[in-house]
Amino acid sequence: MIPPGPVKAFTVLLLEDEGRPGYADGDLMRGQVMLELNSELSFLALRLQARGGVQLSWPESGHGAPAEEEAEYLNLTHTLKGEDAEEGLVTLLAGKHEFPFSFQLPHASLVTSYTGRYGSIQYYLRAALEQPSAPVQSVLREFQVLSHIDVNSPPLLTPVSRCKEKTVGCSFFASGPVSLSAKIERKGYCNGEAIPIYAEIENCSSRLIVPKAAIFQTQTYRSNGKSKTIRQMLSNVRGNHIASGSTDSWNGKTLKIPPVTPSILDCGLIRVEYCLAVYIHIPGSKKLMVELPLVIGTIPFNGITSRNASVASHFSMDMSWLALTLPDVPEAPPNYADVVSEEEFSRHTSPYPQPSDGTPDGEFHCPMFALMQEFRFQPPPLYFEIDPHPCGINEQQQTASFI
Template sequence: MVVGLLMSIVLENEGKNGYLTGESVSGQVVLELLEESEVVGLYLCAHGEATVSFTPKRGVDGNQNVSTSEEHEYLNEKIPLLVASAGERHIFSAGKHKLPFSFQLPASNLVTTFTGKYGKVQYQLSAVLQRPSVPDLTIHRELRVTSRIDVNSPSLLTPIEQTKERMVGCWFFTSGPISLSAKIGRKGYCNGEAVAIYAEIENGSSRLIVPKAAIYQTQSFIVNGKTKTHKQMLASVRGNHIASGSTETWNGKTLKIPPVTPTILDCQIIRVEYVLAVYIHIPGAKRLMVELPIVIGTVPFNAFTYRNPSVASQFTVDMSWLALTLPEQPEAPPNYADVVSEEDLSWCSPSVTEQEELLDGLCFPSFAIIQEFRFQPPPLYSQVDPNLNHTAESTVPFALEE
């Protein structure tokens, strides 16, 4: 940083997760001068690229492989903010000066910002200040870009289902089959959403098994035909133990997606993919697993424009509650007179004479008194019949003789 000069880049419309492809990027380059200075030129550069670097495994001959790397450029734009023509001079006085800028990101061919095990996709803004007789001053700022993936597209709204079965044991010691069927309502989800899992697990073996589900991320890095992968578990959930001869059904068991990088499939050297794995841990045997591929998008799911009642239609559980909908207009509560008998109402309400005496003795408006008696509270609960007080004879309680 040059003494007497401060320069910074301020973004105005940056969202929580950066900018979506196709959006406009606007802001200011701020100059703070302690003394008067001449500026020859000022321009802004927007640059983005994907880079991968790793060392392949040692070959069969035992020779040590050298590290290999590759780069792929996705964005390279130069936006002039101040250009001095021949013979023209730009003199800036001491103080703060703001030079606005605005440009639009391409609607396609941009990959989401990402940092992985062996590579990354990175974007940045660079402001370059040119002054006479001194080296150029350059500053950088990260620019987060997110590719637009709409989970409401038809290809991401289709249900996904897989079924597998395995015999547990070997030769004459085979105990029986274990079957697993899992299904989800759609393929596309966004960060923070909960995936509803529908599954049926049947344990025909003699062993105690445990069903589980997990979301896995797989990072793939490709350089010169060689691929390096990194797989990690992001979230998991487990079911109950299933005894021999028993069956368990997941009627929409939920697994929440944590904050992760959206799916990356449009980069030549980096891929980021996700699967929802439903599997069964079997003691003494290899686990039984089905993998349902999912896509993590950036445009949220719109439940009002999508209905898929067939998600759980192939399972034996009762899923009629999924079809419940709220009425268009709420129903009014029942009238008090409709739920209380005429006998109880006449006993609780005062007579006409009593009402007239109350009206004569009180100075309140008649409407207030009428409203007071119109909405009577419900009768108090009692095991003794209240109508016994209005009979001619009183009933003596029965007492046991000693």
């Protein structure tokens, strides 16, 4: 509340704040301090301070002192107008005045904004008007911080599975075991995603059982060696009844994540954790439950699992040698002269004597045998990438097609 006097309105406006989920480490904050005056005003300085941290508080039972603790994560100060008292006063006339500001949040880890039953993590901008003969006038503007969690990181892409078995009844009148095995494809999800659940349930007891699943949020507050824990159900789904001696399977039964605060795992005083509990309601007995840890992130899943990424990278690595070993253009076969020496060539290609008249040896030097010997060591035909007689082949193919 601005007291009566020269100051009519005093506000802090953040630009590009509409629809923004929150500021992250290293983000640029831009805005304006708006000052509207009824009359002329002289002041020492107009400063803007960005602060934030965690605060815990809960009453102790009996007459003990309440548990209180705090930690600071952000403390930045910027002077928008004026300096120290030695520099003199700044005088503004009546009317509206705007003082733009721009500064970058530190790259150090800022914890996500959160408000719970026993503590909160809050950030705010405080504009302070320092006057020489009046109390400091200030105005606060809260802003949200979002510490990003990428669900595509390898630890959050690994599947999670649990299994458990329970014997229904006491040791003397046991009716049989009930077994449960549950699995989810990855550990990290974002708000609005539907989690496919895979489960196998076997009912060997004599009772009618009902499988269910739920998302739980656990808030943990720690202060001076003491702690408070709150656990609440956020959403749930149920399956069909399973009769005695029967089994059932969930092949991707979905449970949607409601809008919740992302997981807070980097604060020593407040932790916000999630899990998917798959459990079986057994009449007259305690639930059979398995809990699969969840991390609610801010950067959505891109559709590439760690297994697919590793297989793709392994394939590209194994096939990389192929591009290095294959020639760009096929090479022609070696020349015949490079393979057979001239001496061997001349020895095997010498002219054959003419057959003598009336001798039986002449039968072995007939023209056909001489032709075979002549081509025995002849070089192969020249290599051509382009068929030198394409027309002949086309004619043969056309002729063959009409046969």
